[in-house]
Amino acid sequence: MSDVQQSARRHSVVVGIGPVRVGGDYPVVVQSMTNTDTADINASVTQVAALAQAGSELVRLTVDRDEAAKAIPHIREKLEARGIYVPLIGDFHYIGHKLLKDNPACAEALSKYRINPGNVGFKAKKDKQFSSMIETALKFDRPVRIGVNWGSMDQELVAALMDENHKLTEPLEAIHVTREALIRSALDSAQRALELGMGADKIILSCKVSGVQDLISIYRELAVRCDHSLHLGLTEAGMGSKGIVASSSAMGVLLQEGIGDTIRVSLTPEPGGDRTQEVIVSQELLQTMGLRSFTPLVTACPGCGRTTSTVFQDLAQKIQMHVRTSMPKWRDKYDGAEDLKLAVMGCIVNGPGESKHADIGISLPGTGEEPSAPVFIDGKKEMTLRGPNIVEEFKKIIDVYIASRYAPRNGK
16 A cells, blocks of 8 residues: 555445445545437446446446436346346436436446536426435435536535635636536535435545646535545546646546545547446556556556667566456456556566566567567566467466465465
8 A cells, every 4th residue: 555645534334235435534536427318228237237348346337317317227137147236326317317216227226326526407307306316316225416506506606605705805717716616516515415414424435627726626625624535536637648647647536635536537438449448547547556456567668779679678578467457357267366466578778676566567678679578477477488479478477476475365
């Protein structure tokens, strides 16, 4: 574990029949969201299964119309038939109260409901429709995430706070008032849920924005002003490296301060891209910070003029792929295999030293030389691999090491 600062202990929330525990002293939980049409049952089942296989511990689905609500029980049933019990979260906007009331099978099949205070209802209908969703959650003993969003804020609250600010002798900048509106929306809604009979151990809060500094500022304040579990994430992080950097920089700061109980990296997928990428990034963020372990990490040098050969790049890529594809089996069979540290290095300058720091490391010689790579196991040189089959031989070394070092899980 890293020397992460600990914030005040927060209420833990139980989600699903597994169950997954969020908050309290439990590890930070990774979640994701489908981008299929929820009414397309087979497509949604396939994507939820892929996300769960990648390691998503909670999966959220859009429930935006009657057809989507009716699909949820069938999605749950088909997943369980495949042995997948990942908790499903219903993401509701505008008509969530009606969908839950009209589709009790959906309300029961979901493990948690996401409520957006900014569009749960407007004017006189707001409290009635919010209360209806909370009452359904109480009926089925389900937790809720009260999720405020920068792009769909409670405009009445914003206007009221802006008016109050305007009357001050020294008014604050608009950005500060907007941040306060997000926080107040979440806290006021949580208080209303408590008044309706919901326990604090059934409430998770989020205030999602797209700006890194905004997210940090808002969550620091939110963490001080409540003891509810908190979900972290940028609303629209972006595509590719931009999305990864933005999410990691914002959430990394907060996690280091002990703020955040569950996270999602909201990446815009490349056309035809793999949705599971956001799960992998979330896991790598938590693992590189020392907060959790999910899969063996491969340390690989970036390459330089000493490594113009692509041999080590090919080796690093194939070993990383071998680790990811093998991890579901390793996780099922061996206790602690996710903590394994691997190193794939490209030349003789830093390669041997880095390899000795890993549980298993391999160091290629560099540019212009025949592949001849010493292998280090637990800090000692054990052998040298040569020739065209280095990749397959190194994979076997990893497999043998895991089988011999890590105890069978549950006696398997």
